[in-house]
Amino acid sequence: MNIGNKIKTVRLENGLTQSKLANELPVTQGYLSQIENGIRTPSIQTLDAIAKRLNVKVADLMKEA
Template sequence: MSVGENIKKRREEKGLSQMELASAIGVGQSYLSQIERGTKAASIQLGKEIAEILDCTLDDLA
């Protein structure tokens, strides 16, 4: 699985919408959608924020 697919899977497991996660990490929903689809890459810092909210590590998302 790609990083984006792992983010989407974990987000859905936590019951969060794209809008909810995007708001929590301070980005737009469309940007998060692009990350999940693999058309944009998240920075390490943004990845850390996503991992923290999704209760996992960066390695879990890789």
């Protein structure tokens, strides 16, 4: 499972849509979609913001499943 898949899984577990999550972050819904689909790799700053919002550690999003 890659970072994007983990973000999507945790986002859905938190009951958030891509749009809702993106509105709470410094990214667009389109960019978040690209991250979740493995098209783009988030910067460390973006990954940190996503992890904080989803109440997980960056390391949890980065480790292999």
